[in-house]
Amino acid sequence: MNRVITISLNGNAYQLEEAGYEALRAYLAQADNRLRDNPDKSEIMSDLEQAIAEKCGRYLGPQKTVVAGSEIERILKDMGPVDPPTDGVAAGASATGAEPGAQPTHKRLYQISEGAMISGVCNGFAAYFNVDVTIVRIIFVVLALATGGLWILAYVVMMFVIPFANTSEERAAAHGLAFNARELIERAKKQYEEFRANHDWRQQRSHWRGEWREQRRAWREQQREWRRHWRHDWNMRTRWAPTETPRPSSYAARVVAGFLVPVFGILSAAMFVAWLIALVSLASTGTVLGWPLPTGIPLWAAFIIVTIAYGAISGPLRAAKYASYGIAGGQSPIWYGFGDALVRLAFIALFIWIAYHYIPTIHALIDGLPHFGHEVAHQATAMVTYFFPTA
Amino acid sequence: MAIDDKFNSIRKGLLEFLILKIIAADKVYVADIIEKLSTTDFTTQEGTLYPLLSKMRREDLLDYEWKESESGPPRKYYKLTAKGKTQLGELNRYWKYINTTVQSLGQSS
Numbered sequence: 001m002n003r004v005i006t007i008s009l010n011g012n013a014y015q016l017e018e019a020g021y022e023a024l025r026a027y028l029a030q031a032d033n034r035l036r037d038n039p040d041k042s043e044i045m046s047d048l049e050q051a052i053a054e055k056c057g058r059y060l061g062p063q064k065t066v067v068a069g070s071e072i073e074r075i076l077k078d079m080g081p082v083d084p085p086t087d088g089v090a091a092g093a094s095a096t097g098a099e100p101g102a103q104p105t106h107k108r109l110y111q112i113s114e115g116a117m118i119s120g121v122c123n124g125f126a127a128y129f130n131v132d133v134t135i136v137r138i139i140f141v142v143l144a145l146a147t148g149g150l151w152i153l154a155y156v157v158m159m160f161v162i163p164f165a166n167t168s169e170e171r172a173a174a175h176g177l178a179f180n181a182r183e184l185i186e187r188a189k190k191q192y193e194e195f196r197a198n199h200d201w202r203q204q205r206s207h208w209r210g211e212w213r214e215q216r217r218a219w220r221e222q223q224r225e226w227r228r229h230w231r232h233d234w235n236m237r238t239r240w241a242p243t244e245t246p247r248p249s250s251y252a253a254r255v256v257a258g259f260l261v262p263v264f265g266i267l268s269a270a271m272f273v274a275w276l277i278a279l280v281s282l283a284s285t286g287t288v289l290g291w292p293l294p295t296g297i298p299l300w301a302a303f304i305i306v307t308i309a310y311g312a313i314s315g316p317l318r319a320a321k322y323a324s325y326g327i328a329g330g331q332s333p334i335w336y337g338f339g340d341a342l343v344r345l346a347f348i349a350l351f352i353w354i355a356y357h358y359i360p361t362i363h364a365l366i367d368g369l370p371h372f373g374h375e376v377a378h379q380a381t382a383m384v385t386y387f388f389p390t391a
Numbered sequence: 392m393a394i395d396d397k398f399n400s401i402r403k404g405l406l407e408f409l410i411l412k413i414i415a416a417d418k419v420y421v422a423d424i425i426e427k428l429s430t431t432d433f434t435t436q437e438g439t440l441y442p443l444l445s446k447m448r449r450e451d452l453l454d455y456e457w458k459e460s461e462s463g464p465p466r467k468y469y470k471l472t473a474k475g476k477t478q479l480g481e482l483n484r485y486w487k488y489i490n491t492t493v494q495s496l497g498q499s500s
Contacts, residue, residue, distance in 0.1 A: 039449065040446075044441045048437060048441055057462075079436055080437060
């Protein structure tokens with residue numbers, strides 16, 4: 001049994017087997033790419049679609065409504081590779097469809113998913129600047145710290161914008177010569193259009209909007225709490241030492257608190273890692289750290305439950321950490337925040353590194369991260385349709 | 392075949408000339424062009440032909456009109472413009488000239 005995909009070729013619907021669909025898509029994408037500098041690109045593309053549609057029509061009849069994968073292969077072979085005419089002297093390429101491989105390769109920024117940790121952005125940068133990928137990763141982490149997380153947003157944008165190096169041509173270009181900003185912008189436009197054309201995008205957008213609002217609300221809450229906390233701390237100091245120097249606590253208490261700060265830091269980082277691992281294992285195996293889900297609970301609900309549990313445990317832990325920091329006598333909340341983030345990231349990295357190397361399940365989980373992304377998107381859609389069945 | 396390969400670029404270069412000839416004879420649609428060429432050594436495919444036709448149209452050598460067909464959507468039928476006809480005449484003359492050159496070279500006179 002084969003899955004069937006309905007497509008529109010120049011305004012007419014055709015049903016193709018999935019394999020055929022993939023081949024056709026690849027063919028049209030290649031045509032689109034080769035015609036990118038052609039002023040008549042859209043017209044030629046619709047001519048090609050029309051020709052393919054007519055050839056498909058020849059394979060269809062009243063008893064046969066689906067074009068088979070092998071038939072698409074034959075049609076595409078019949079069409080031949082799209083070969084833009086060269087002005088002046090003809091290039092050496094034959095009319096029977098040899099690749100015009102002798103063109104100088106232009107260096108372009110690609111995502112390289114082989115050996116990637118997340119999506120391949122760092123890998124692509126490493127290839128582009130010809131440096132070790134570890135250096136790029138360190139720079140990215142430092143940037144993420146220095147910009148207070150904004151770089152993470154930039155990374156997500158890059159995941160969308162930078163094309164993947166899929167063919168060997170593209171992989172060569174990832175290490176090749178110069179890089180063209182105009183092409184990048186056009187690629188971004190095209191990918192954005194594809195993203196818009198995808199009929200799920202409305203649902204996904206409304207979902208992400210809700211998520212974003214939720215994040216901002218949580219952040220405001222957190223700030224309010226911090227303010228309350230510092231005010232409270234200040235009040236304590238003035239009450240206990242109403243004269244001149246604010247001496248908050250005894251020396252012993254400060255030592256204990258100073259010792260507790262990193263302990264709480266490690267604990268909350270460990271919690272964070274456990275939460276991440278639980279999410280990844282949910283997405284890839286449908287279990288929470290080895291325990292199967294009770295029947296009847298959809299996967300997205302399990303995501304939410306795990307996240308709430310994480311919040312419930314890590315919230316007090318974080319509060320305890322801030323409190324002990326206050327007692328230990330920290331003065332500058334900015335340095336505190338920076339240092340805390342650094343310690344936190346270092347511990348998270350360490351945990352993940354150890355887990356990756358010594359726990360085979362987690363090794364497998366981390367290798368399955370790209371799959372995790374798909375699963376999350378899929379589950380988000382499932383959740384939206386659960387709450388808004390008509391949407 | 393090795394002998395064939397030596398003329399690859401020549402065949403490719405001649406394609407435009409041949410298309411002008413085919414279109415000059417009759418109003419045609421792309422499948423007709425492909426069929427006419429399929430029996431010759433100049434076999435070509437849609438992937439090559441559509442971009443070439445669009446280039447020739449941009450150079451104002453030919454134009455097309457839409458015609459209804461009994462089976463399916465309307466089709467583009469190509470015809471030569473005045474400029475296309477002039478160029479075809481020039482190309483014909485030049486082709487004859489090349490031919491005589493090829494024939495006469497190497498012959499003891």
